[in-house]
Amino acid sequence: MAFCPQCGTNVPDGVPNCPNCGAPMTAAPFDPNQPQPGYQQFQQPGMPPQGYPAPYPSADPKDHTAEFDPKDISNGKVFAMCAYLLGTIGCIMALLGAQKSEYAMFHVRQALKLSVTENLLTILSILLVWTVIVPIAGSICMVIIFVVRIILFFHVANGKAKDAPIIGSLGFLK
Helix, strand or coil: CEECCCCCCEECCCCCECCCCCCECCCCCCCCCCCCCCCCCCCCCCCCCCCCCCCCCCCCCCECHHHCCHHHHHHHHHHHHHHHHCHHHHHHHHHHHCCCCHHHHHHHHHHHHHHHHHHHHHHHHHHCHHHCHHHHHHHHHHHHHHHHHHHHHHHHHCCCCECCCCHHHCHHHC
């Protein structure tokens, strides 16, 4: 990795121009101790040296809690719990009882993703029961889904709105 002589951005080797500022990479090497035009010297301890970009704050992209009103979270919490505890029946109860709660609807969608995945695993295990290994793998996956349901139930109990672990990353459920 090289540094851009103009702005100090990390640039992969062999790239002719800086992807950040467009400066040619054939100029003199970047010296972080030299003052650079357009940059102010960082005075706080722990900050990167001059010319280096400041680190981005880390945030969990799967946490959607900030998108919901705290009152909505409080009002929709019980229905969201039903969606995880009672499966499809709980989803129907939440859909009927908390139609206006965006928080409850978020959790209904997550619970439906779990139900769809469980149903697909059951069908696949039944169709391929003769292979023996597929039903065993399906049973292990069902236990994992059960654990994910418990995790999501406790997220609801804590007033969080997070995507389902493992299941949320399946492309066909997005």
